[in-house]
Amino acid sequence: MNKPWARRAVSAGIALAVGIAVSGCAASGGDTGGAVSGDGEYTGPDVEVTFWHGWTGGAAPKIVPELIEEFNAEHENITVKAVPQEWADVIAKMPLAIKAGKGPDVAVLHGDDLATFAAQNLLQDAGGIIDGLGYTAEDFPPTVFDKGNFRDAQYAVPWSVTPLGMYVNKTVLAKAGITEIPTDEASYLAALEALKGAGVQGEWVDGYVFTGTFEFQSLIWQFGGDLYNEDVTEATFNSEAGVKALTWMTDLVKNGYSPANVAQDGNIKALIAGETAFNWNGVWQTTNTAFADLDWAAAPVPQIGEEQAVWSSSTHWVFPQNKGQDQNKTAAASVFVKWMNDNSLGWAETGELPAANTVREDPSLLEQYPNLEPFMTELEYARYETVSPGIAEANAQITLALNEALTGKKDPQTALDDAADKANQIIEANQAKYGD
């Protein structure tokens, strides 16, 4: 065997492969800045608008293509092409795609991802578009619009909101002789006590993101606390309010209102199986087909603390700053966004509330989807996810603390203190990573 030949071939191969890898990753980002405007009309040349989203489950795979088909039919010079993929894939692939100029012209992101993308110059400043479309913060539920604001620039237009609510199995509730759904701490605890008397553990509390973390966040806000300080430089979820909130949850187990060691989704399964009366869960469960055989109701989460507050997530339209972004495409995309928001009534079918007030206040929405009513009333005082780049990693520490407290590994104060220490380290690292 001609060894030098082989060695040369191998090293050439390696060099080539590394070259490909390096050049692929060295592709630099798009031109910065560049605010665009739009007025809901597009008169330019024919364009194809690429749209990335993560609606792969439930009713969405049927509704989204229908909406897009309708839009394409109405707009001769715009063709929207949707690319559905898992949310995790959208988040993972979009940054590199945008840097390489191969990202979408319009996309939908969750509220807690906006800042991470904006901080990296991956999104266009959409202030001009929003002015052109005539949107203001008043067109959406309180504080949602501001979640698209990062370092004094507006990057996003709200699309949907998904608050937490309380699901009630009325058959189980009736076992304890209760007909009124509780609304405050006194009536809620009375109901749990009555249920306990009837041999039912009324609310099964879990230490996972779905939905223990959402319950904790609702409670800390109700007790007057917050997860982070105002400029998100320090974790404050280990404050007195935070400890109160977590203790309230662990007390459910201690007082026998909840079994210990509930697995993820164990509580919603139990509600459906008729083993528990209450489950704090998201509006998306209104589409759960397993509810068909139940006598159930949804209600706003009870007010346990001094203030009214409830956790909600939100999704937003964004206009990626692709390398060499074609402004015609962005303008066309803004027409699409406006049209989608105007025609989002059917979106309620997916178990999300349309963010546009005009659509949500249309009486025909509640006629079609009466179960959404309690969630709509919650929007007056709903709180949304923290806006800060890389915050998801710090938020994961909250779930960890809940899990440790609910499995009895640590008491609430210690669990939250440890988590806050870690979160502070992460926040500090994020500031270095994303700049400020």
Next chain:
Amino acid sequence: MTETATLVAAPPRNRAGGRRPKAGPVRKPTSRRKTLTAYLFLAPFLVLFLTFVVAPGIFGIWMSLTNWSPFRDVQQFVGLQNYIDLFTPGSVTSSDFWKSMSVTGIFVLISVPFLVVIPLLVAILLNQRIRAATTFRTIFFAPYVLGVAVIGVIWGYVLDTQSGILNHLLGLVGLPSNLPWTVDVPWVWVSLVGVTVWWTMGLNTIIFLAGLKGINADLYEAASIDGAGAASKFRNVTVPGLKPVMIFITTTTILASANMFGQSYLLTKGGPGTETRTVIMYIADQGLSQNNMAPAAAMSYVLFAALAIISVVNFRLQRERVEKGAR
């Protein structure tokens, strides 16, 4: 990460392949053409290997020496800082990383013995002349073809604390019916190891079975003539005969267990707390979810080094024993 396994396994193979031509006779042009043909046939694999194993491997080393971010245009070289952080107590990543390394270590320690011994016993049973041996072989192998997502969903239902079938059955026979199989220690370990054994034992069983079939039947006959019983035959014929297979199985099983991810990701979410968050789970989270790609790359290389050392030690130990056994 499969590339770890490939990299570990690769060197001896290359060396063995490289040595042979030297010992051969002087080659004629035809044989040279044959060699060229052989390399041409190997080229497609080589291209894939270079593109998906070697290049990312080298790129990963470079990444671990920078503060790499998928968002930034320019990456700064930071030397060994990411590695130093991992070995500095109190840094953001070090305690979580070593905790997850120890979780993986625990899983390897408690799962590998079961994953080796149980398949060995099953293989011996299946090797007997019994009726429907093929059917049983299929039954034992069947779970292996399922994806980890399927396993996660099935066992999530079976192991649920309150509404799981397992606890229900335990309750029927008067045992505690509220065991937190996927929520609290030590039960999570029982679940993870149990599920993994059920899921993957088929592969090791089949390999052992092949090894058993390869043992010359004359040896058993000779042993019988010498008056050896079943236990003695197992000790003196079966075990030595299976040694090469045993090296392969322990090495691959250790590596597979060290790469455990899906079971704890789906069944326990790494909980309670971080008690079952394996190192692969932590690296994937840091690198892919939190965009901390540089520290994640450094962690991968620390894990790679650890696994490489374990594999080499394992290989040496077992080879020595085989050589002694041969003598």
